[in-house]
Amino acid sequence: MFYIFIIALVTGIDQWTKYLAETQLKPINTIPLVQDIFHLTYARNTGAAFSILRDKQVFLILVTAIVVVALICYLIKILKTGEATLKLALTFIIGGALGNLIDRIRLNYVTDFLDFTLINYPIFNFADVFVVLGVVVLSYFVLFKGAKI
Secondary structure, three states, rough: OHHHHHHHHHHHHHHHHHHHHHHHOOOOOOOEEOOOEEOEEEEEEEEOOHOOOOOHHHHHHHHHHHHHHHHHHHHHHHOOOOOHHHHHHHHHHHHHHHHHHHHHHHOOOEEEEEOOHHOOOOOEEEHHHHHHHHHHHHHHHHHHHOOOO
């Protein structure tokens, strides 16, 4: 139950911040929080990470849905016996993936708004943050705990 709550919380945070970006940020486009370093900038992404596979929404929806279902099945399988670190990593990845999947299905694009202008990094969102955080935790689990997935 705890991990379902985390998935719902991650997805909820992502969707709430995207709602704010759509309703508050979209009309003004960008807000510099730290001038020339970090801005909130409204963007629509019709692709995956770094806008690869642009305008391939059906493919991205199918792949994401399959991955999410597979990860949920694996999480259910390891709920009683699995390592907490692994379960937490999976919940972050699932929650983030669901956040972007909801956007793709509902809007036909993903709302992005976190903009590191200092390094000209692609604009991203909290779903992306959680997926990356989950992958980092998963990598730690595999590399340093010597665990097999």
